[in-house]
Amino acid sequence: MSITRKNIPLYFLLLVSIFVGCKKDSPPNSSQVVIAIPSDVEGLNPLFSFSINEANINELLFLSLVKHSWDEKAGDLITEPMLAKFWEWNNDSSSITLDLRNDVQWSDGVPLTIDDVIFSFDVYSDPAVESYLYGSFIPFYTDKDNHIIAEKTFEKVSDTKLKISFVSGSSPSLFNLDFPIVPKHIFDKIPRKEIATSKESFNPVTSGPFVFEKWEKNQAIIIKENPKSFLHKDGNIGRIIFKVIPDYNARLTQLKNGEVDLAEYLKPEDVDELKKSDAFIVSSLKGREYDYLGWNNLDKEKFKKNKSITPNKLFGSAKVRQALSMALNRNEVVSSYLRGYGELASSPISPIFKNSVNESLIPYTFDLEKAKALLAEEGWKDKDRNGILEKNGEEFKFTLTISSNNPRRIFAAALFKNTIKQLGVEMNVEQVELGMLIDKINTKSADAWMASWIIPIPLDLKFSWYSNLATTPMNFPSYQNKELDALLDQLETKISKQQKNELYKKIETILYRDQPVTFLYWIDNVVAYNKKIKNVKVTPLGTVHHCWLWW
Amino acid sequence: MKRSVLLLSFIKRAATSVLILFLTVSFLFVLVRIAPGDPSLKYLSPNLSPQLIEKVKSSFQLDKPISKQYFSFLENAFTGDFGISYKYHRPVSEVIYEVLPFTIFFSLLAFTLQFICGLLLAFWAFHHHKKLLDKFLSSGSIFLYAVPSFVSGVFLIYLFSVQLKLFPSSGVKTVGSLEANFFFLAFDYLYHLFLPVVVLALTGLPVYFKYFRESFEENQQKLYTVYLRANGVSEKRIYLRHIIPNSLNSIIAYAGVDLGILFSGALITEVVFSLPGMGRLAVNAIFERDYPLIVGCTLTAGLLVILTNLFADLIRMKIDKRLVKGLLN
Numbered sequence: 001m002s003i004t005r006k007n008i009p010l011y012f013l014l015l016v017s018i019f020v021g022c023k024k025d026s027p028p029n030s031s032q033v034v035i036a037i038p039s040d041v042e043g044l045n046p047l048f049s050f051s052i053n054e055a056n057i058n059e060l061l062f063l064s065l066v067k068h069s070w071d072e073k074a075g076d077l078i079t080e081p082m083l084a085k086f087w088e089w090n091n092d093s094s095s096i097t098l099d100l101r102n103d104v105q106w107s108d109g110v111p112l113t114i115d116d117v118i119f120s121f122d123v124y125s126d127p128a129v130e131s132y133l134y135g136s137f138i139p140f141y142t143d144k145d146n147h148i149i150a151e152k153t154f155e156k157v158s159d160t161k162l163k164i165s166f167v168s169g170s171s172p173s174l175f176n177l178d179f180p181i182v183p184k185h186i187f188d189k190i191p192r193k194e195i196a197t198s199k200e201s202f203n204p205v206t207s208g209p210f211v212f213e214k215w216e217k218n219q220a221i222i223i224k225e226n227p228k229s230f231l232h233k234d235g236n237i238g239r240i241i242f243k244v245i246p247d248y249n250a251r252l253t254q255l256k257n258g259e260v261d262l263a264e265y266l267k268p269e270d271v272d273e274l275k276k277s278d279a280f281i282v283s284s285l286k287g288r289e290y291d292y293l294g295w296n297n298l299d300k301e302k303f304k305k306n307k308s309i310t311p312n313k314l315f316g317s318a319k320v321r322q323a324l325s326m327a328l329n330r331n332e333v334v335s336s337y338l339r340g341y342g343e344l345a346s347s348p349i350s351p352i353f354k355n356s357v358n359e360s361l362i363p364y365t366f367d368l369e370k371a372k373a374l375l376a377e378e379g380w381k382d383k384d385r386n387g388i389l390e391k392n393g394e395e396f397k398f399t400l401t402i403s404s405n406n407p408r409r410i411f412a413a414a415l416f417k418n419t420i421k422q423l424g425v426e427m428n429v430e431q432v433e434l435g436m437l438i439d440k441i442n443t444k445s446a447d448a449w450m451a452s453w454i455i456p457i458p459l460d461l462k463f464s465w466y467s468n469l470a471t472t473p474m475n476f477p478s479y480q481n482k483e484l485d486a487l488l489d490q491l492e493t494k495i496s497k498q499q500k501n502e503l504y505k506k507i508e509t510i511l512y513r514d515q516p517v518t519f520l521y522w523i524d525n526v527v528a529y530n531k532k533i534k535n536v537k538v539t540p541l542g543t544v545h546h547c548w549l550w551w
Numbered sequence: 552m553k554r555s556v557l558l559l560s561f562i563k564r565a566a567t568s569v570l571i572l573f574l575t576v577s578f579l580f581v582l583v584r585i586a587p588g589d590p591s592l593k594y595l596s597p598n599l600s601p602q603l604i605e606k607v608k609s610s611f612q613l614d615k616p617i618s619k620q621y622f623s624f625l626e627n628a629f630t631g632d633f634g635i636s637y638k639y640h641r642p643v644s645e646v647i648y649e650v651l652p653f654t655i656f657f658s659l660l661a662f663t664l665q666f667i668c669g670l671l672l673a674f675w676a677f678h679h680h681k682k683l684l685d686k687f688l689s690s691g692s693i694f695l696y697a698v699p700s701f702v703s704g705v706f707l708i709y710l711f712s713v714q715l716k717l718f719p720s721s722g723v724k725t726v727g728s729l730e731a732n733f734f735f736l737a738f739d740y741l742y743h744l745f746l747p748v749v750v751l752a753l754t755g756l757p758v759y760f761k762y763f764r765e766s767f768e769e770n771q772q773k774l775y776t777v778y779l780r781a782n783g784v785s786e787k788r789i790y791l792r793h794i795i796p797n798s799l800n801s802i803i804a805y806a807g808v809d810l811g812i813l814f815s816g817a818l819i820t821e822v823v824f825s826l827p828g829m830g831r832l833a834v835n836a837i838f839e840r841d842y843p844l845i846v847g848c849t850l851t852a853g854l855l856v857i858l859t860n861l862f863a864d865l866i867r868m869k870i871d872k873r874l875v876k877g878l879l880n
Contacts, residue, residue, distance in 0.1 A: 032727065037837075042638050050594040103641040135600030146602055155771065196640040211575055217649055218827030231740045241727045245825045249705065250721050253713060435588035435840055442592060458598040473601050 031238035036263040046180035061206040062180030070539035075354025119184035128192040139170035155212035209548035262529040269341040278409040284524035287350035323374035345519035347508040358505040375413035389424040398447035404431035479516030599819035634843030643847035658813035661751035669759025696868040704823035721825035747824040766798030807863025811856030
């Protein structure tokens with residue numbers, strides 16, 4: 001048969017059928033799980049685990065001295081053994097002696113020893129390496145460059161016993177020891193400045209319950225079970241594919257199609273359809289992320305001119321900020337946009353921390369009359385009856401800057417603009433690209449902005465609320481309060497857990513009263529996964545946390 | 552034309568291209584640095600210590616004046632070193648080299664499809680000049696041109712992946728497949744690329760269709776066609792030997808630019824189908840303020856546009872010798 005115009009469609013169909021006929025699915029593997037991730041990792045070296053995806057994958061590839069689990073009932077963390085089988089603090093908690101396992105090997109067969117542990121502390125704190133933990137080894141003996149001084153810190157008691165000493169008066173905890181240990185025999189050969197770019201950072205030698213199999217750049221990261229690991233259990237998940245799918249709709253489609261077994265950060269509007277299907281379990285990870293509306297507490301013009309810190313003419317007063325918090329109809333966002341996958345926030349401490357959260361603080365309710373009265377008390381009145389409040393000849397006008405790629409914040413900004421207008425306040429909404437928003441917040445050149453924080457576990461408030469703006473660059477609203485500083489300092493001293501919780505509650509009360517930002521709502525991370533995966537525990541520590549226990 | 556004159560003209564054109572590239576890269580180098588944004592803040596999180604922010608700024612040389620950064624960049628660029636990507640911690644050339652083969656292959660497939668289909672459909676429509684089919688194809692091409700690729704992409708995914716389950720919805724190969732057979736891998740690759748290539752080709756196809764269709768009409772009315780017909784030359788020969796070659800000239804000039812742009816990345820198609828191409832790489836570099844990678848991607852894209860244009864001009868010169876002097880100068 002010759003190729004003629006008439007039979008071209010036939011040839012086309014034949015070609016398509018050849019393609020489709022040649023289609024061969026990956027081998028059906030019940031012990032294989034495909035997890036959708038929105039972007040590729042930058043590397044597979046735990047020293048540089050800056051993103052959540054990298055931290056999640058590296059946690060499966062590398063062991064830490066201890067591991068942490070979430071106790072749902074107590075609303076707190078539990079420390080469990082990992083590389084360290086036992087540990088013992090001395091009387092004044094100025095040192096700890098760890099008893100390490102002697103049955104752990106790196107994936108290249110070399111045993112993991114105390115030397116790897118000491119090396120890890122050294123390399124993580126080395127300024128030349130620029131690891132993600134650089135500058136955070138506060139209770140350790142360090143030099144002026146924050147590099148741990150090994151001679152003062154470590155003492156090899158035996159082949160498996162290691163004593164770690166801390167600066168006297170500091171308050172070390174097991175959290176200071178919870179980071180992935182890296183192989184000395186691999187990284188010791190590489191100049192410290194070149195570790196980040198070395199090929200070993202992309203083809204790792206590992207020690208965890210999974211070993212690295214393959215990294216198909218911008219497509220997938222594949223890891224498989226490590227039968228030599230003491231965490232390995234026959235019958236559990238044998239292979240995990242982290243599939244890179246940047247587009248949200250493509251992630252959702254592949255989840256529904258069965259090409260992906262687990263996807264996170266699903267939009268609440270898609271949940272109902274997923275719930276209707278028998279194939280999925282929909283769960284939500286609560287209390288890790290909150291949206292806030294930040295008020296620039298300082299005068300941005302004066303700060304730009306000579307770095308002087310003077311109260312902002314609009315937002316410098318706590319009463320004004322309280323009034324603005326009362327004028328935002330946050331409930332509407334929780335019910336209409338989040339569809340119940342979120343709850344109102346009253347402070348930066350999440351309700352998941354059952355012992356630390358101050359439950360007596362009720363989120364500010366939407367009350368325009370009360371808000372007007374508060375503004376009037378502060379001298380903001382509409383004297384010229386143009387619908388906008390004035391004080392000392394200045395009208396209450398400002399710009400709210402938000403990221404242009406966040407539909408939730410675009411929705412909330414439109415809503416808040418309307419409600420706040422009823423108060424006599426004119427708010428313009430400016431949408432910018434995320435990098436530009438971060439720049440504006442960081443240089444303190446925004447009037448007000450909407451953003452979110454993913455809260456650290458264990459709790460840490462000092463990084464964003466301490467008054468010293470030079471040492472606390474993430475105090476974006478530039479809120480300064482000596483009383484709060486004293487409480488934050490006390491948290492770093494040796495005190496009991498109960499005393500700490502009391503301090504947290506006091507801190508919350510101050511932040512609630514002063515409203516340096518308006519704490520808007522806690523946002524659930526909606527997760528859906530295929531029912532074929534068993535024993536998944538969605539906790540505040542993450543979805544894939546401890547996933548070697550899945551089967 | 553003498554060979555020496557030709558060579559001189561060629562050198563002149565190459566020098567102009569290098570100058571354009573140099574100016575583009577220099578302009579961009581300064582522009583991205585004065586634009587708002589700070590690469591050291593991309594890892595913004597409670598764990599990020601102020602000390603680390605300062606260290607990162609220093610190692611990215613962001614604490615130095617832009618002029619110093621620029622001269623240091625030029626010094627290294629002359630040795631072929633375009634710096635280390637802030638995001639990937641690897642040389643920029645290595646990161647680009649990883650996505651370039653895919654981008655070129657993918658673009659060439661789409662380009663070939665749109666060029667050939669455009670030509671065939673135009674020929675078919677012209678054959679049914681002013682009849683229903685011609686009108687249908689002309690209107691259809693306008694419709695296709697108006698449909699953005701994210702719409703056609705999502706529609707084709709819905710139809711062929713979700714409903715008919717004929718083609719995969721993303722990626723360039725079956726992720727995690729243990730198959731190592733070359734033929735399987737080749738088929739797997741083409742099977743995954745089928746929908747994305749169609750989507751990308753659909754955006755350019757109407758343009759080629761219109762170009763060809765109008766060129767055919769224009770040449771059909773020219774005196775040489777009338778003369779050939781009057782001399783009894785067959786219609787087939789008139790089309791194949793005269794009308795099509797004469798129509799190709801202006802289309803190839805457009806195709807040169809078009810192919811260069813395709814090589815620079817097809818962002819929307821790459822995002823919708825999760826493909827590892829230049830478009831995604833460049834846009835992510837911009838969002839993440841990965842300055843060395845932004846400059847590297849621009850340089851590569853610029854170079855490809857210049858090369859494809861040059862290639863297109865060489866083809867045009869081959870077709871029509873009269874163009875040699877004008878095109879090289």
